[in-house]
Amino acid sequence: NAGDRRDRAAGLLLGAALGDALGARFEGMSAVRAERLDEVETSGEELRYTDDTVLTLVLAEHLVEQEPGSGIRSQDLALGFARAWRAEPGRGWGGSIGNVFRAVLAGSEWSSAARSSFGGQGSYGNGAAMRVSPVALVAPTAPEAAALGQRSGEVTHAHPDGSHAAAVQACAVHLALSTTPGTAFDADRFLDGVASCCPDSRWISLLERTRATPRSSSPGEAAERLGNDVTAPGSVPLALFAFLRHPDSPREAVRFAIAAGGDTDTIGSMAGALAGARCGATALPPGPLRRLEGAARLRELGSLLASG
Ligand code: 8NA
Ligand code: MG
Ligand code: MG
Numbered sequence: 001n002a003g004d005r006r007d008r009a010a011g012l013l014l015g016a017a018l019g020d021a022l023g024a025r026f027e028g029m030s031a032v033r034a035e036r037l038d039e040v041e042t043s044g045e046e047l048r049y050t051d052d053t054v055l056t057l058v059l060a061e062h063l064v065e066q067e068p069g070s071g072i073r074s075q076d077l078a079l080g081f082a083r084a085w086r087a088e089p090g091r092g093w094g095g096s097i098g099n100v101f102r103a104v105l106a107g108s109e110w111s112s113a114a115r116s117s118f119g120g121q122g123s124y125g126n127g128a129a130m131r132v133s134p135v136a137l138v139a140p141t142a143p144e145a146a147a148l149g150q151r152s153g154e155v156t157h158a159h160p161d162g163s164h165a166a167a168v169q170a171c172a173v174h175l176a177l178s179t180t181p182g183t184a185f186d187a188d189r190f191l192d193g194v195a196s197c198c199p200d201s202r203w204i205s206l207l208e209r210t211r212a213t214p215r216s217s218s219p220g221e222a223a224e225r226l227g228n229d230v231t232a233p234g235s236v237p238l239a240l241f242a243f244l245r246h247p248d249s250p251r252e253a254v255r256f257a258i259a260a261g262g263d264t265d266t267i268g269s270m271a272g273a274l275a276g277a278r279c280g281a282t283a284l285p286p287g288p289l290r291r292l293e294g295a296a297r298l299r300e301l302g303s304l305l306a307s308g
């Protein structure tokens with residue numbers, strides 16, 4: 001029903017922001033102990049989000065402004081991202097993405113700006129995947145979510161590993177939205193669904209590696225097998241795994257992702273989007289949610305996107 005769909009949409013966006021804000025305290029650490037996570041969850045401080053959520057908000061606002069079914073206006077979206085980067089320099093941006101934004105602000109077309117980094121190959125950072133979750137709310141089907149995710153990713157990430165990661169995460173979030181919380185979660189079916197939307201050999205093998213990682217793995221073991229860094233291929237699989245590990249608990253999925261260390265805000269955010277989409281905002285931990293920066297706007301955007 002409509003209320004349930006709104007709750008899932010809010011869960012998707014709030015889960016993404018919560019994972020980002022909780023993980024941000026630990027970015028770059030090799031592993032994070034449970035007691036440290038407890039401290040952050042229970043402290044009275046505001047939970048401030050980072051670049052991941054800044055760009056997720058830009059994409060969500062862009063989709064709200066769209067005529068239904070009209071896709072993405074790439075140059076406008078690139079400009080929206082670049083203006084947000086310029087307006088909020090203290091949000092923990094990736095090492096090179098500023099070059100792309102600077103070129104867009106100087107008048108370059110998005111496609112040449114995106115190709116301008118890394119000697120013309122473009123970025124395979126996880127920045128396209130970390131912000132992509134809202135596209136799952138407007139795409140009618142999982143393959144369409146993948147296609148829209150791909151297009152939104154290419155706006156800044158010209159390297160195929162970076163843009164395909166956005167397709168994978170968008171399609172995964174769409175599939176998570178269409179599962180029924182409280183019923184058994186079929187991880188194989190989920191991974192088959194993602195693979196069928198994203199038939200790229202690199203990502204097929206990363207999805208198979210995710211499937212083959214023992215479900216009982218600790219966060220450290222999962223990071224060892226799947227990676228936990230700022231590249232797309234080195235982070236999206238771990239986020240998917242954290243969700244497969246705890247499909248019915250956004251809190252545990254995010255904690256698993258963060259405990260694995262490395263790019264904790266971004267991996268926590270992607271895992272939070274997946275588990276939040278399946279379980280809804282009502283399943284998010286209430287204490288941290290009350291302290292989350294921007295929560296009211298995220299919830300509102302969820303409602304707007306859910307009602308199309
Ligand atoms: P990006 O395009 O700068 O990529 C991130 C990083 O990935 C780069 O700094 C490189 O180290 C590496 N990389 C990407 N493409 C290539 C390539 N073609 N060749 C060699 N190395 C490459 O930015 P982004 O927006 O994709 O990154 C998102 C990440 O940045 C998120 O974790 C986000 O939270 C933020 N962040 C990054 C760092 C960091 O140490 N780089 C720290 C805090 C936050
Ligand atoms: Mg960040
Ligand atoms: Mg569980």
Ligand code: MG
Binds near residue numbers: 265267
């Ligand atoms: Mg990060």
